[in-house]
Amino acid sequence: MIVPRCLPAGDGAVLAELRSLDETLALFQALGQRPAGVEDVVPAARTLLVLFRPSALTAREVAAWLRRAAAALADAPGGAQGVPSAASDVRRVEIPVRYAGEDLEAVAELIGLTRAELIERHTGSDYLAAFAGFAPGFVYLAGGDPCFHGIPRRAAPRVRVPAGSVAVAGDFSAVYPSDSPGGWQLLGVTPWRMWDMDRAEPALVRPGFRVRFRNLDAAGVAYSLPGENARLPAAAPADPGGAAAAAAPPACFEVLSAGPQTLVQDLGRPGLTGMGVSLSGALDRGALRAANRIVGNPADAPALENALGGLRLVCRGRAVVAITGARAEIRLTTAAGIRLPAPLSQPLALDDGDELRIGAPDAGVRCYVAVRGGWNAALVLGSCATDTLAGIGPAPLRAGDRLAVGAVPGGVRPGAVQADAAPPPALPRRGELVTLEIVLGPRTDWFSPEALDLLAEQEWTVTPQSDRVGMRLAGAEPLTRTRQGELPSEGTVAGAIQVPAGGQPVLFLADHPLTGGYPVIGAVIGRDLDRAAQIPVGARLRFRPIGPFKEILP
Incomplete structure (x- = not known):
């Protein structure tokens, strides 16, 4: 049972x-x-x-x-059946492999086989695509010959594993869909792309599929992809306004400077975890919603997420924008050089040639720029969000880019442009102490009572290695485990406090990996996530558990 x-x-x-x-x-x-x-x-x-x-x-x-x-x-009749047996209606993919991986000989020696015997066993049975994680297109393949079960990861992960690398670790085989760090043992490489946004189905393998590897150096191994993975035809240029828009083009903005990082973001991609795609989206979701509300857009319309200021835009045509989020100086200068008032969280009417500039924040990290009518950004898997870990979505803005203003699905709300009545939230500054409430779990019992006391009592400094994936923290004393060994990969959430072997935690943000293999000691509660996204490098954190760790009982 x-x-x-x-x-x-x-x-x-x-x-x-x-x-x-x-x-x-x-x-x-x-x-x-x-x-x-x-x-x-x-x-x-x-x-x-x-x-x-x-x-x-x-x-x-x-x-x-x-x-x-x-x-x-x-x-149910037959009880729990576990892994389903092969059936005629199950999708099956055969992946050609050239077995010349860097770890091939070491793995063969570890399991007591010759090179030829290892290849024969790795290609000798089907695998079940069990679950996705780590990156889009990365699928954990269960089953295969038992000789490959329990193979340890490398003691030191490689900084770069090439795309297409076929690897084993634990009880699984997998294919790396893109160049990335990794600690699995490399057996070979396939010429096939496991993730390709130009295909009708970007993921070559999805959970539930059956997979068999074929030795590319053996006779009769085909190279061509299955027909259902054919590439999409070239898309027609977007024309959100139709012929009328061609006659009277909408406003657009020219990017003079993008600052350290400016991305297109919305509320993300829900429901795509089966392809290994996480939600992503705006880090400060409340600020994005507020900016859209001010200009009359739907809450999930795409906005620009600017980190650390430095964004300069010139309006070509007429538009209404709003800027929310980090507390920064906003400069609005007309084409004639006249400086106009430009407060945060207010609708700003721009004429042709007006320049909008966001200065470096003195509190918070990220500003959000919404435009009435929405930014005309291309949808990728149903969203305009830029996922920096997965490499999905519009490219970061660069000087010289032109951003069109287009219709948002659902349309704008007529007459809805108005100042935000809600007072802006207090935002943290560099060097300040910020307290975040957390729920302990799910792997709190991997740590000593002393480590739990340290988690709550010690201050943690936000390091410069932080980004949209996560905030890397540093404390005077690392967190120590009571349980050693590897944790089988499991799902993670935004706000999770993951503790690698070194004991210095990482606070996951919106672009975190879908699954992870380090224990999570706790997670920031939902109402504190927007504030966490605005914590600058150099700020200090303290975690406050809202209760003891305990299993959820009936």
């Missing part, structure tokens, strides 16, 4: 721990219709991460739903 152990993973997620991959996949397949408020379920090696809206459900209600599904599975 499957009995999930349910653990808190922040105030909007429950991590269900199971005994094996078989149990995990069986329960995942048995969940059926999701209750209102459940937003996503992320399967991993021995866990299911359930993301939910706290306004609609409680963690106990989510845990009860999981336990009911497990009980129903046990009562």
Whole structure:
């Protein structure tokens, strides 16, 4: 009988721990219709991460739903079946491999095989694409010959693993979809692209598929991709306004300077975890919504997310914009050189030739620029968000770019342009102490009581290595574990405090990896995430647990 152990993973997620991959996949397949408020379920090696809206459900209600599904599975004819058997309606992909990886000989020696025997066994059986994670197109392949189970990761991960590398680690095989750091053992390389946005289906392999590797140096191995992965035809140029727009082109903005980083962001890509694609989107979601509200756009319209100022835009035509988020000086200068008032969180009417400039923030990190009618950015997998880890979405802005103003799906709300009535939130400055409330779990029991005291009592400094993926923190004393060894990959959330082997934590932000293999000691609560996104390098953090760590019981 499957009995999930349910653990808190922040105030909007429950991590269900199971005994094996078989149990995990069986329960995942048995969940059926999701209750209102459940937003996503992320399967991993021995866990299911359930993301939910706290306004609609409680963690106990989510845990009860999981336990009911497990009980129903046990009562079904045949009980829990675990990994499904091969069937004619299951998609099957054969991947050609040239077996010349850097670790091939070392792995062969480790498992007591010759090079030829290793290749024969790695290509000798099917794998189940069990779950996605780490990066878009990276799928954990379960099964295969048992000789490959339990192979350890490298003691020191490589800084760069080339795209197409076929690798093994733990109980899984996988193919790296892009150049990235990695600690898996490399057996070979495939010429096929595991993730290609120009294909009708970007992911070559998705959870539920069957996969078999073929030796590219053996006779009869085909090179061509399956027909269902053919490339998309060239897209026609976007024409949001049709012929009328051609006659009277909408306003656009020319980028004079993009500052350290300016990205297009919206509220992200929900529901694509099956392809290994996480939500991403604006780091300060409240600031993006506020900017869109001021100019009358839908809340999820794309805006510009500018980090650390330095953004200079010239309006070509007429437009109304609003800037929210970090506290920075805004300069609005007409084409004639006249300086006009330009407050934050107010609608600003721009004429042709007006220049808008955002200075360096004295509080906070990121400003959001919305324009009435929305930025005419290209949709990628249903969103305009730029995911810096996955490399999905519009490219960062550069000097010389031109940004068109276009219609937002759903349209603007006539007459809705108005100042934001809500007072701007207090934002942290460099050197200040910021307290964030956290929920302990799901892996708090991997750490000593002294480490838990240290987590809450010690100040943590935000280091310059921080970015949209996560804030790297440094404390005088590292956090120590009571449990050693590797943690099987499991889903992670924005706000998770992951602790690598060195004991200095990383606070995950919007572009965090979908799954991770380091224990998460706690997670920042949802209402503090926007403020966390505005904490500058050099600020100090203190974490305040809102209660003790405990399993979610019936």
